[in-house]
Amino acid sequence: MIRFKPQPNAQPKIEYETGHWDRNTNLPNQKYFLNHFGNQISEETTFLEEHFSFLISISNPDAIISQERNSYFESIYVKVADRLKKHLNRNDHLFRIESDKFLISSLQIDSETKAEWFAECIRMLFDFPFTYEEREFHLNVNIGYTKFDLKSGSDMNALGILKEALHRSCLIGPNSLFYYDQNAIITTYEKAKIEIDLRKVLNRNELEIHFQPIIDLKENRFFSMETLVRWNHPEKGKLLPGSFISIAESSSFIKTIGEWMIWETFQYYENSILRSENISLSLNISPKQLGDKNIFPLLKEASDYYKIEPNNIILEIVEDSFDFRKSQISKVITSLKDYGFKFAIDDFGKGYSSLGRLIHLPIDYIKLDKMFLFNYFQTSTRAVITSMVNLVQAMGKSIIVEGVENETQHNLLKELNCDFGQGYYYSHPMEIELAEN
Template sequence: MSLEGYYNYYIVALSVVIAILASYSALSITAKISHSKGRTRFFWLLAGAFVMGSGVWSMHFVGMLAFHLHASVKYDIWLTLFSMVASVISSFIAFYITMPRNINWYKIAFGGFIMGSGIVTMHYMGMAAMIMPVEVSYDKELWALSVLIALIASYAALLLFLRFRNQSSSSWLKWLSAVIMGFAICGMHYTGMKAANFHAQHGIMGGEVSIDFFLLYGVTVTIFFILMVSWGAMFLDRHVLERLAYHDTITGLPNRNEMNRFFETHIGNESIGVLFLDLDQFKAINDTLGHNIGDLLIKEVSIRLREFIRVDQQAFRIGGDEFLFIIKNCSLERAEQLANQILQRIKNVYRIEGNELYITGSIGISIGSIQESDRSVMLKTADTAMYRAKGMGKNQFCVYTEDMGVQEVRKMELEKDLQRALEQKQFIVVYQPKWNVKTNRLYGFEALIRWQHPRLGLVSPGEFIPIAEETGIIVPITRWVLEEACRQCKAWKDQGINQPVSVNLSVRMFQTSSLVEWVQDILNIVELAPHFLELEITESMVFYDINDIIRQLESIRKLGVRVSMDDFGTGYSSIGLLDRIPIDALKLDRLFTNDLDTPGKRAILHAIILMAENLNLDVIAEGVENEEHIEFLTELGCYVMQGYFYGKPMNDEEIFQWLQDRDRTRESG
């Protein structure tokens, strides 16, 4: 005898709601899978499979609760649990197959087949778990239709997962997709139920409904608990863990991770403005007052930057004293106006724990669209413009131009080729003479490095030396120049030219703590007397560990090597330390040679020469190019000169020719 069942439509509606909620939770978790890596990614993959599988399974059993049959019904616990396991495992396999970013259509089809097969297995295993005095048969056409619906629903579900895995926020489109998925899953279930025909066993008459409510309600409550826990985990991730991951702990501003996420998810042709802000003099404040004051200063700066946050422009702290503004639909005029407002605001006085601090900033501006260039290009160009602003004197902004791009490419190329240049002996050393006008004799030579690039030609030291300083390759380069100059000086000495040679030192050489040993070793190897070598330091070295530099200079002078201070009078003033720094001579920068006819310049130069005389220091003037320079400098008491008037930088052969010409001139005179 055939038994007819009926549905409680309130519970049917509840099963649909469960399917929709499970679908929405699974869609949300796929975004976590996409944005996570390593073990975290595996955790969200497992969570997504568990939520999807258990959600479909719970919908099935709530749907069974809605079905009433005039017979006593119980459930086999083990088959019931196995049906849930089948649903979860199939979801996990399907998610795992489609997890890579670049996915082929056949993988989506295979994943849909696995998930659909799992749902079908779960459904009919759940039907087999029913213990009742009723036989069940299936309509083959409706059974096949239920399988087809399960496969199509699974395939559509995977397509939606792939569509939403790059979106972490909720939207009406995601809810609409969850509703479609929920109805598709319910459609499979109720089609499968429609395919089932229930036949009472012989002698069994229909009676009152008797269902294992304890098991069924227990399953339902458990699944609701699982869904609530999964939603709680996503809430914790979104509102607590996500804030820790995507916001700076000191300032509360979005951090570099949030900036990267913006560039990954933002798609559009509109013009994007990037303002790269770096604070000037921050390192000095951090080092002198401590990191605690530095952190408080960064926090105060961020408070001022928040004043410029709008719906279409956002501030980020990307590390240290670096901040970034991203402006949507940005024009050049708007970017320049914002940059000027930021600079004016942050340079106002800061009062922090009894300290009155002043700080400025340098801003680089880059404007473009995400589709025209990737984020790394925009960040790099803004960074390039920022460093140009610092080079222009700081406390200003600079807009990136194509010319800067060309210069940046050249700089990167030179940086890449520097190591190879040393290995392939592309560097050459030239020597510029120094002349003593009082004795009318040669005073010595200065060794100067040149780079003969195989493709770019002769590269100026002013271009590649700063790059070598920045990368640290200046240390082996300087050692090579020092050894080459000493060998040349020894060769001249063997030929009867007894003149010293001077070599410029980078501050990096002092930071190695091996300078004294290197100088001693080179002198021993070349067999050159120490008084034929002079080392030139720069005035800016006083900005570093001056006590350590003084200690090393004293050791060098004990070897018998002379020390002079190059470019005196520019950069950081070292006048207050001249009585402490162990040097033998001052080299006046060519800045003093220009405009010697002005009374003010001559007064300053005269004061420096008098000071040097009182300290028993020789004075050497650079940039001497005409007889007028010689006349003025001689009147002021400076007698050693270096410049194009006496000779340009020359190689060994040119030096011999120059010496012969000088000897003939002196003999004829």
């Protein structure tokens, strides 16, 4: 379990050496990381096989750039370093790699799930402003991270991979995280092959729908079924969405898959036991689909054709889809809401999210990202979840907590008066026949 506790000796114990130490933050620098860190860790932990490292980039809002000179930047970065130090423990090694970049190598993390939570905790540290000369500054942060076998590669290679991970995080947008899975990076050839195969899936009838239930925690009953796509690839076997959806998103084919999902799901729902039991369907809509002018006519036509009440359909979208500066998207969302469809924000809290924005968004449900529940016993996280539940319900919206994996978590959600839960504790995604049973 990850616990952030202030530790007076969190930084590596090394002797001062000119050129290897950042004088302002009192942290080892990039030169030290490249020349000495690997040897130091090998001496300290002979049993270590793998560890996770995180490269953190700080960017300054325009307000600071326009109002302050460069001399003030260093004072802000010193405060950033101090905040990071206070929230790391003795197994976390902190470096200042560049003026606006910090690196953490953690020897306490043994899984990708914990690494994701660790990165999210670091990101949340920047939700709070920094104060300098009685003024408050908000900073943006991006984090790229990956897993290393420290004894099998050079620190130069490690830093290069981390910089690539950070670059991909920045491409997503401010306050984003990116995990660089070195074992799953798709080559250009593999990506092209998957894209070619994707265009054949409908003719070959290779896609199928699975369902995962969402549970009403107050009435102890099925509330909704989220529809998920699976690809029965002729060579690779059954593929999860993570293996191909991002590739479909980068092309226009995501709209084709999305249209197929809508018609297939509605056709199934027309005479299903789910409909007779008043169990709704949740359907993921990609940002590209939502921005398509044909999405409202498509959903309206499908619901009319199969005589499905729109209020039985929940459209799950990511928060960035609610960009009301784009008049087309604003018009589509308003039209769908007026027609009766319901909306849910998916993965809320993953990356940058703002509860303040929710007041103005025409949504019915908020799906809280699984990472909040993963480390609920962290005192600060418990307070965040409790506050979120209270605020969301005060806004007249319902909250769905993702990632429920055991009875303890289930009971906690009931104690917190959460509305709905979803996760492996209730059921893994399942085929249509199993969902009916």
